[in-house]
Amino acid sequence: MTEAPDPEVVELASKIFDLARQGRTEALVAYVDAGVPADLTNDRGDSLVMLAAYHGHADAVRELLARGAAADEINDRGQTPLAGAVFKGEADVIKALLEGGADPSAGTPSAVDTARMFGKTELLELFGAH
DSSP: OOOOOOHHHHHHHHHHHHHHTOOOOOHHHHHHHHHHHHTTTTTTBBBHHHHHHHOOOOHHHHHHHTTOOOOOOOTSSSSOHHHHHHHHTTTTHHHHHHTOOOOOTTTTTTHHHHHTTTOHHHHHHHHHHH
């Protein structure tokens, strides 16, 4: 039998995920620096990097990656932060993820597949360079 999660822990985790979505980088990294895992994921497998990337927060992405978060953490739907950033058209986030070692061919659909789907040939050229 699995024990129910502590409501205070769930509330804190929700707050940290919201910080990533909102791009509140300073507060977010303060939690990570205090011991919250940089690769913390929610109940859908979305990492802090995924949430920051999808919502266009390149600085938060950079800081999380600098603290050991994985650039290619795949969520429960097979998506990567890079594919999400391509879908949303977040150029600064795409650059931050690539600089952080993200693989454009990881995930389903991959960032490469997503760029092809939306006719973003400039990104395909960029991915070819990485």
